[in-house]
Amino acid sequence: MRLLAVSTSAAVAAGVVLWWGLTRPAPLAAEALAGLEGDPARGENVFNAAGCASCHTAEDAEEDGPPVLAGGRRFPSPFGTFVAPNISPHQVVGVGGWSDVELVSAIMLGVSPEGSHYFPAFPYASYGKAEMQDVVDLVSYLRTLPESDRPSEAHEVGFPFNIRRNLGLWKILFVQNDWVIGGELSAEEERGRYLAEALAHCGECHTPRNALGGFERDRWMAGAPFPAGDGRVPNITPAELSWSHGDLVEYFTSGFTPDFDTAGGAMAEVVRTLAKLPEADRAAIASYVKALPPAE
Amino acid sequence: MTRAFYLFLAAAALTGPALAQDTEDPATVAHEMRERQMQLFAYNLGPLGGMARGDIAFDGETAALHAGNIASLASVDFSPYWVEGSSNEELEDSRALPAIWENLEDVEQKRLNLVEAAQALEAAAGEGPEAFGAAFRNVGQACGGCHEDYREPDED
Numbered sequence: 478m479r480l481l482a483v484s485t486s487a488a489v490a491a492g493v494v495l496w497w498g499l500t501r502p503a504p505l506a507a508e509a510l511a512g513l514e515g516d517p518a519r520g521e522n523v524f525n526a527a528g529c530a531s532c533h534t535a536e537d538a539e540e541d542g543p544p545v546l547a548g549g550r551r552f553p554s555p556f557g558t559f560v561a562p563n564i565s566p567h568q569v570v571g572v573g574g575w576s577d578v579e580l581v582s583a584i585m586l587g588v589s590p591e592g593s594h595y596f597p598a599f600p601y602a603s604y605g606k607a608e609m610q611d612v613v614d615l616v617s618y619l620r621t622l623p624e625s626d627r628p629s630e631a632h633e634v635g636f637p638f639n640i641r642r643n644l645g646l647w648k649i650l651f652v653q654n655d656w657v658i659g660g661e662l663s664a665e666e667e668r669g670r671y672l673a674e675a676l677a678h679c680g681e682c683h684t685p686r687n688a689l690g691g692f693e694r695d696r697w698m699a700g701a702p703f704p705a706g707d708g709r710v711p712n713i714t715p716a717e718l719s720w721s722h723g724d725l726v727e728y729f730t731s732g733f734t735p736d737f738d739t740a741g742g743a744m745a746e747v748v749r750t751l752a753k754l755p756e757a758d759r760a761a762i763a764s765y766v767k768a769l770p771p772a773e
Numbered sequence: 774m775t776r777a778f779y780l781f782l783a784a785a786a787l788t789g790p791a792l793a794q795d796t797e798d799p800a801t802v803a804h805e806m807r808e809r810q811m812q813l814f815a816y817n818l819g820p821l822g823g824m825a826r827g828d829i830a831f832d833g834e835t836a837a838l839h840a841g842n843i844a845s846l847a848s849v850d851f852s853p854y855w856v857e858g859s860s861n862e863e864l865e866d867s868r869a870l871p872a873i874w875e876n877l878e879d880v881e882q883k884r885l886n887l888v889e890a891a892q893a894l895e896a897a898a899g900e901g902p903e904a905f906g907a908a909f910r911n912v913g914q915a916c917g918g919c920h921e922d923y924r925e926p927d928e929d
Contacts, residue, residue, distance in 0.1 A: 708926045723826045731913030733822055737815035739917035742926030748917070752910060 500645025502592050504582040513610055515577070515617025523615040525753040526676040527604065531746045532561045535627070546571075547625035552598050556690070557634030559598040567624040580616045581609070587648065594644035596632070597690065602652045606675035651691035658697070662768065669765025672758055677751070682710045682743060699772035708742065716771035725763035730756075803856035804867045810846070810854065814916070817842045821894070824902070825909045836898035836905060843912070844891035851884050852877075861925045868925040876922075883919035890915040 524530070533546040548563040566573035572580060579590040587594055587601035595601060604612070637643060657680070658670055673679045685693045685701040693699075700712030712718065720728070724735045732740040732748040740748045751759055817839045823829040824836055858864065860871040873880050890911045897908035 727822060727826050731910045732917040733913050737818040737822060739913060739920050741920045741924060745917045745921040
């Protein structure tokens with residue numbers, strides 16, 4: 478009996494140690510960025526492809542001029558409501574005081590400077606697949622943007638989802654750094670995959686998720702309930718979408734569908750940033766979409 | 774058959790559709806008319822979109838004509854379309870969001886944005902395909918700008 482009690486508590490203790498070890502947030506080592514120099518002009522392109530402004534500008538922000546990343550947009554989810562923080566270069570309420578490596582760790586690994594996990598409402602699981610050089614360029618661009626003194630708000634997320642440590646397990650289960658669409662791809666399709674899977678995080682809206690919020694990778698881009706609110710995000714695999722390559726490029730450029738309706742809801746915001754990319758990048762994303770395996 | 778009878782028939786033909794409309798609920802009619810207005814936009818966008826994509830050869834004159842049509846179509850006063858009771862919460866098939874009725878001034882601004890973008894497109898059509906392409910994108914943003922705030926997203 479005593480033996481059993483001892484071994485049970487040993488097992489529990491081992492479990493706790495394992496949980497503690499597995500869920501420990503690991504930021505990037507300082508050397509990870511050695512030799513990388515940020516180029517803000519290239520970074521602006523990365524910023525547009527990654528759609529940072531769609532989440533981090535205020536709802537009523539001016540559309541002209543450089544974006545003010547004041548935060549404040551709310552993202553309802555099954556786990557609670559997340560509020561986008563201020564990521565402008567303000568020294569106190571923004572991220573102006575963060576080092577490059579702290580910013581890159583946040584964007585690519587979802588780890589904060591204090592060493593805790595971010596919620597995946599921040600799509601770092603996608604950004605983790607980006608080229609380090611691109612993220613360093615992005616960070617140098619962020620530093621050129623206007624400051625906002627609007628303090629970040631707390632999220633409204635209840636127990637147990639508010640335990641950031643548990644997100645370590647989520648990351649182990651669901652963060653995968655390999656490409657979803659493998660196999661033989663042309664150079665253009667590969668560029669499109671990079672833009673779509675790593676930067677533009679199309680899957681965050683278009684791919685269905687399991688009960689724990691992880692992607693159903695075998696139903697990649699097969700459509701899903703809208704993550705923040707009512708409605709559905711459409712299936713964009715050839716199982717449902719028969720648009721031509723030209724139709725897709727036009728949609729990503731002006732927002733017009735083949736029958737001259739326009740992109741609505743959250744996609745309108747996505748199109749606004751895609752429209753700022755070089756034409757060749759929009760064509761590459763269209764090629765990737767055409768290469769998706771059909772999924773219901 | 775008397776002349777009077779023909780007159781009666783003609784009058785009936787003219788007033789018939791109006792009478793049929795009167796018996797219909799005004800909110801339903803407003804919703805249908807909104808759709809027709811939008812379809813007229815879409816019809817005129819066809820050739821413009823074809824040129825923007827390079828599916829058909831760029832032709833400045835045709836482009837200016839259709840851009841001008843869109844500007845004219847957008848210049849009508851939209852206020853009769855916003856009949857109370859025709860939002861998506863009150864009327865089946867309607868995709869007009871209740872936010873319209875809380876922000877009528879801003880809705881009007883969105884219409885004016887479209888007039889401006891379509892007029893700029895008409896002017897750009899004379900300047901060649903490059904200028905046309907950029908101006909076409911702005912028309913897309915003007916249409917989408919209103920849909921984004923005031924139209925229910927697609928359900929399927």
